[in-house]
Every structure is written in C-alpha cells, then in structure tokens.
Amino acid sequence: MPPQVSRKPSRSSKTKVEVRRTPFVVILVFTLLGIIGIATGEPRRVLEQAVQVCLSCIGVG
Amino acid sequence: METIRRWVQVLSTLLVNGYWEFPVTRTIYQGPLKVLCSPGLNCYSCPAATTSCPIGALQQLLAGVRHTIDSGQLYIGLYIVGFMGVMGGVLGRAVCGWLCPFGLIQDLLYKIPSRKFGIPSVLRYLKYGFLAFFVILLPLLVVDHMGSGQTWFCKYVCPAGTLTAGIPMLLMQPGLRQAAGLLFLNKLFIMVMFMIWAVYASRPFCRTTCPLGAFYALFAKVKLVRLRLDHSRCTNCKACHQVCPMGVKFNESPDDAECITCLACMDKACEFDAISLEIGGVPVGGRASRPVAAPARETGNRVNR
Numbered sequence: 467m468p469p470q471v472s473r474k475p476s477r478s479s480k481t482k483v484e485v486r487r488t489p490f491v492v493i494l495v496f497t498l499l500g501i502i503g504i505a506t507g508e509p510r511r512v513l514e515q516a517v518q519v520c521l522s523c524i525g526v527g
Numbered sequence: 528m529e530t531i532r533r534w535v536q537v538l539s540t541l542l543v544n545g546y547w548e549f550p551v552t553r554t555i556y557q558g559p560l561k562v563l564c565s566p567g568l569n570c571y572s573c574p575a576a577t578t579s580c581p582i583g584a585l586q587q588l589l590a591g592v593r594h595t596i597d598s599g600q601l602y603i604g605l606y607i608v609g610f611m612g613v614m615g616g617v618l619g620r621a622v623c624g625w626l627c628p629f630g631l632i633q634d635l636l637y638k639i640p641s642r643k644f645g646i647p648s649v650l651r652y653l654k655y656g657f658l659a660f661f662v663i664l665l666p667l668l669v670v671d672h673m674g675s676g677q678t679w680f681c682k683y684v685c686p687a688g689t690l691t692a693g694i695p696m697l698l699m700q701p702g703l704r705q706a707a708g709l710l711f712l713n714k715l716f717i718m719v720m721f722m723i724w725a726v727y728a729s730r731p732f733c734r735t736t737c738p739l740g741a742f743y744a745l746f747a748k749v750k751l752v753r754l755r756l757d758h759s760r761c762t763n764c765k766a767c768h769q770v771c772p773m774g775v776k777f778n779e780s781p782d783d784a785e786c787i788t789c790l791a792c793m794d795k796a797c798e799f800d801a802i803s804l805e806i807g808g809v810p811v812g813g814r815a816s817r818p819v820a821a822p823a824r825e826t827g828n829r830v831n832r
C-alpha cells in the first residue's frame with residue numbers, strides 16, 4: 467500500500483514555468499539537415515528505392 | 528487514456544498502410560507518397576505500406592553511397608536523419624508509444640493471457656549496437672567488388688519486415704517462394720522468437736533490438752514533449768514502476784531513454800499528482816485532483832518488467 471499522504475495544493479500555484487530552449491535548437495538543427503538533404507535531391511533517390519520490392523526486407527536476397 | 532492511445536496507434540497504422548488494392552495488384556504501392564517516411568518502423572515492402580521505412584531507406588542510401596558519389600551526388604541520408612531528428616526532437620519515443628505499427632503489434636501480443644516476465648535491463652543497450660553497426664557502419668563499410676553495401680538490419684534481423692512484407696509477399700508472389708532459402712528461414716526464426724517473447728514480456732523488440740527506438744531514445748533529455756516529475760510531491764511509493772510497459776522506474780529516472788510517453792504512470796498509477804506532461808517546459812496536463820483511488824496494483828494494470 468502506498469503511504470497515506472495528504473494532497474498538496476494545486477501545482478499551478480507553485481510551479482515556475484520555464485520554457486526549455488534545447489528542444490527548439492535540436493528541432494532546428496535537424497530541420498536544416500533535412501532541408502540540405504532535400505536540396506541535394508535525396509527524396510527522389512528514396513522514392514526510387516521505396517517503389518521497388520526490397521528483397522532484403524522480405525528475406526530472399 | 529489507454530483507449531485513446533490505442534485508437535491513435537490504430538489510426539497511425541492505417542495512415543501509413545493505406546494501400547488496400549494490393550490483393551488485386553499483387554504488389555506494393557508505387558506512388559509518390561513513398562517519398563515520405565513513416566515515423567515508426569513500418570516496412571516499405573509491406574504490400575499495404577504507403578510510406579517509406581526510415582531505417583530501411585537510410586541503410587539503402589548508405590549501402591549505395593559509393594555509386595552516388597561516382598555519379599556526382601552525395602546521398603548520405605540527411606533527408607532521412609533530418610526527418611527522424613525532427614520526430615525525435617518533438618516526440619522522442621512517444622513515436623513508439625503512439626505511432627509505431629510494430630509497437631502496436633507487440634502491445635496486442637502482450638494482451639494474450641499468459642504468465643508475464645521482465646526483461647533484464649542490460650539488454651536495452653543492444654539496440655544501440657544494432658543502430659551503430661547494422662544500420663550505419665556495416666552498410667557503409669562492408670562492400671562487394673562493385674562497391675555495393677548491404678542493408679544488414681533488413682537482411683539479417685528485422686522481424687517487422689518478415690511479418691509485414693516477407694510473409695505477405697511470398698504468399699502473393701509464388702515466384703519469390705523459390706528464392707526463399709536460409710536467409711528467409713533465419714528471419715522467420717527471429718520473427719517467431721520475438722512474437723513469442725512479446726506474449727510473455729512487454730515490447731521485447733522495442734526494448735532490446737529496434738534501431739529506430741534507439742535513435743529516438745537519444746532525444747530523451749532534449750525532446751519537446753516529455754513527462755516531468757515533481758519531486759516535492761513524489762512519495763516514492765513506486766506505483767509508477769508497476770504499470771510501466773518499458774520497465775522504467777519513473778520517479779528514479781524521469782528522463783529515462785526507454786520511456787515511450789504512454790502516460791500510464793501519470794494516468795493510472797500516481798496517486799499524488801507528481802507526474803505531469805510538459806511541452807517545451809510548459810505544463811500542459813497532469814492528472815487533475817481526483818478522489819483517492821485504489822492503488823495501481825489493485826486495478827489490474829500491473830506490468831511485469
């Protein structure tokens with residue numbers, strides 16, 4: 467059994483909200499990587515590969 | 528919340544597997560949507576798949592990198608890594624909890640009534656090896672005389688490929704059956720082992736082997752959407768340990784790389800409102816005050832880790 471502890475006042479009255487910047491930096495960096503990939507034409511190559519049956523995936527080649 | 532998550536998983540699975548003409552065409556979807564990646568592990572040789580698998584696409588680009596350099600291009604997977612990184616930066620392994628079709632399959636297998644077992648937590652590190660070696664280094668470095676690498680993870684391991692692509696394609700195309708030899712048997716064996724394991728333990732493939740889960744796990748500390756622990760409220764009752772499908776001891780490790788943000792600990796376990804959801808540091812949800820509920824172990828939600 468968990469110990470019986472009385473409920474504390476609502477969190478909102480006490481917690482300081484601090485926006486974290488790191489996730490936005492990470493997202494931005496990977497967005498830029500993706501854009502570079504798009505600019506070099508990678509999506510076309512990905513599509514060429516993806517419309518063919520991948521024999522490795524199905525285990526015969 | 529569990530019901531909502533299940534519906535989101537089903538919807539996401541249907542969205543990335545929306546090609547239902549395959550019984551007639553007897554082949555895979557070949558349209559333009561395949562330029563997009565699915566956020567979760569979803570084999571692009573599955574006849575119903577309408578998107579690409581990021582792990583498969585990345586291996587193929589790395590395996591063929593010498594050919595593309597010869598033709599004056601440099602395709603090293605920036606588009607794929609960029610996509611996976613954005614998903615990881617926003618959701619991290621919430622993708623695993625909410626969007627991945629193979630995660631859903633394992634969740635459903637675990638529902639089959641049986642004795643349940645834990646998974647030794649040291650096995651979690653294996654998946655980083657699969658990501659580093661089978662997805663990146665071996666396809667990039669081990670090449671034949673033509674300069675072509677292999678998609679090692681797809682070829683020798685991936686049970687998602689065997690289940691959702693190998694078996695249906697072999698059923699639909701008799702010609703392929705003749706080519707199925709030892710390679711197929713190896714993959715079939717791995718798939719069957721994981722399917723059986725998933726009945727007895729929660730998400731064994733996700734926890735030990737999946738390179739995509741390993742990649743998303745790298746974002747555990749920096750992802751936008753994450754759970755937060757209010758230490759001042761936590762009584763160390765460990766109720767959150769009991770419900771976690773990934774074996775996370777949430778109050779001891781709130782940024783654990785295994786957390787798939789399924790919200791079970793917040794929603795079903797914590798009596799003390801110590802766990803909340805935040806986006807970029809801003810709290811967006813937590814269980815509002817509710818009458819004192821029965822402890823988690825009495826609600827039938829306990830999970831064996």
Ligand code: SF4
Pocket residue numbers: 567568622623624627628629630631732733734737738739740741
């Ligand atoms: S670990 Fe891999 S298979 Fe499991 S849910 Fe995540 S992406 Fe899907």
Ligand code: SF4
Pocket residue numbers: 754770771772773774775777785786787788789790791792793
């Ligand atoms: S720590 Fe909580 S949210 Fe994360 S996987 Fe475990 S139960 Fe789900």
Ligand code: SF4
Pocket residue numbers: 756760761762763764765766767768777778796797798799800801802
């Ligand atoms: S369930 Fe809540 S109070 Fe109990 S250990 Fe986990 S976070 Fe702390």
